[in-house]
Amino acid sequence: MGYEIRAIDAQVVKELLEGDDAGRPPRVSTEREGAPLRCCLTRAGAGERVALLSYAPLRRWAAERGVDPGAYDEQGPIFVHAGGCPGAGSDGWPAGHESHRMLRAYAADGHILGGRYLAAGEDPDTALREVFEDPETAVVHVRAIEFGCFHFEVRRG
Numbered sequence: 001m002g003y004e005i006r007a008i009d010a011q012v013v014k015e016l017l018e019g020d021d022a023g024r025p026p027r028v029s030t031e032r033e034g035a036p037l038r039c040c041l042t043r044a045g046a047g048e049r050v051a052l053l054s055y056a057p058l059r060r061w062a063a064e065r066g067v068d069p070g071a072y073d074e075q076g077p078i079f080v081h082a083g084g085c086p087g088a089g090s091d092g093w094p095a096g097h098e099s100h101r102m103l104r105a106y107a108a109d110g111h112i113l114g115g116r117y118l119a120a121g122e123d124p125d126t127a128l129r130e131v132f133e134d135p136e137t138a139v140v141h142v143r144a145i146e147f148g149c150f151h152f153e154v155r156r157g
Helices: 010-018 057-065 124-132
Strands: 003-006 027-030 049-055 076-081 101-107 112-118 137-144 150-156
Touching: 010 049, 010 076, 057 137, 057 150, 101 124, 112 124, 124 137
Parallel strands: none
Antiparallel strands: 003 150, 027 049, 049 076, 101 112, 101 137, 137 150
């Protein structure tokens, strides 16, 4: 079974830079420490302009499908390039995401099905295959353990 790892789409990034999912303008700064960018799934280089903004990944996914995520709708902080971005450069598990992660599974109606802990060094392909073994799993959000923030989305391929 295949899957597709998805960074935040360039059109969505453009919309978020005009006003984020919390209705606020982004906070733009010049990077010094390698902020994790959700637009290309890399880390910002020194001197790059990045924007910190609020993003509601499930809300946007559910809107594409005409479903209501209800109480599972949440928003949180992410970093994106403040200007143009080449997007994700790879189809596989992104480099730099080898730390502990949580794979949060959602059904086609936008309701949460559960989660699976992915330990540092564990094979993400095996973990994703396990999560997608549940036929109800429509999308998986990969999140940080330490802060809970959204990293990227995984859809059935």
